Amino acid sequence: MAPIFAYIVHKGGVAADSALELAAAARKIDPAASPTAILTGWGADLDAASNALGASYPEVWKIANEALAYPNAELIRKALQKVLPSNSIVLVAHEHFGIDLAPGLSVKTNSALVTDVLDIAGVDGASLKVVRQEFGGQVSAHVRCDISSGAVITIRPGAFKPLEGTPIRGGVIDKSSDIGALTAGRRYLETIVAEAGDVDITKFNVLVSIGRGIQEKDNVAIAQELADALGAAVSCSRPVVDAKWMEKSRQVGSSGKTVKPKVYLACGISGSFQHLAGIKGSPFLIAINKNPKAPIFQVADVGIVDDILEFLPELTNKVRELRHVA
């Protein structure tokens, strides 16, 4: 079996949560695998993250270079090309950095690319079978990948459970001298932190969250009326922000806010994994969606197959009646 490497994203001296998930994915590809973690960066942050990862990886390679102080996928790709053995299997988390890195790395190492993998279905010689999702999670697919000349595989965050076990004492190997000078056609300038917005959706016990099913901007008022009656806030999924029906600060998901309400009313939301990644603390999840096949019904506690444009106004009336009586 080819050697397995996990490229680990880290920040402020701490490895991303996905580090342990990648180790679990490596073991699922090959139970006998001795996966190597690779980190790039500069200074004390890199050292701290590398040393800590020795507890979960048998071997840790670190590449220190001032040009890598901020993770630029093009520079990191060039660094990895210098150190990776041919035929390696490289795992990286399927988030904004992995999406930037993986396609180019697979081309330059002439290896197969499989992205956003949820599970490993098995290995048969040089053929790796994995599970992906398509069409917003409405269906899954088995995908076969020829790994005879290596592979780059991006792993969906949260899809692999970290393995339990006693910490190991993997050594850190410094590969910095193998790299040489690095230049790229893309240069990092700065990070702009998201604006706060008018309503802080992270502070509410109940969220009325709307998705594409709200259909048009004028209909947002239907959700707002319900939220007002409940003392809740309106949040939303990505398509609502893309369509400019609500501000970005209202978006729940991996590219939006992380919320921890007690009750989450998912209204006309299909339930993509990027959206679900923003819902923490296991709230009671009620899903209302016209499409009985919507993936949101797989994770909701209670589901109603109905049109939110008709259902929500009736619910609002009922809440107002109740309040009036009380």
Added chain:
Amino acid sequence: MEILVCARRVPDTSENEIQLNSAGNDIERDELVYSINEADNYAVEEALQIVARVGGTVTVATVGGEDDEEILRREMAMGANHGVLITDEAFIGSDGRGIATILKGFVQRGKYDLILTGIQAEDGGAQVGGMLAALLDYPFASLVNSIEVLDGKKLKVSREIEGGNKEINEIDLPCVLSIQTGINEPRYVGMKGIRQVASLPIPTCGAADLGVDASAVGETGAKVKRVDYFVPALGKGAEILHGGREENVDKVLELVTAKGGLK
């Protein structure tokens, strides 16, 4: 600025319930509504807006078959100057690397300053843009949610990173960018606009025209192949309320009150 947008026609998930066919080897395609991949449409709009600011032309290309012509016409109705159908039997069954290889052949036949793709297709995995860039040795940025033309040699682009934050980069031209949805507000295309471009010829080109080695693409060249589609066995799943609407409204109100409390 000469801009190429690589686009695809896909089943529209906002219009369809995607289901398995009876053989279980594909999705049921008979009554699907197809449209341009959503992120690709944002890419075309972005290209049109850049050209409106700095001049140039927009070409939209797709790798596919006759049926895919409709999205080229749609994007031409939006304002794209040219549509090209890249088609060859040898291309059928290509994986991401294969499509990127075909597009590389197309790019090298022309002269483009900027190449845009959508971040991801509904049935894809955010692969082709980054692979095309690496094959061409062009710089690449993914998840792009704003573009500013600095001069004829470089752009300032913003990438969408975690928590709604933006990563600002400078990138040299020519380059490849994969465009995130929401970067702009794509203009509306009416029936009238579509009719106006209905009879324009759409040029096609194949493997020989592009100098693409047919064995490196298509089914034979693919290292990655979809075996089947399936619907995973559900975990617990939601308890579906089967009552009438009024009953369901009462039940939801009861649950919200019990689990979250009215404020």
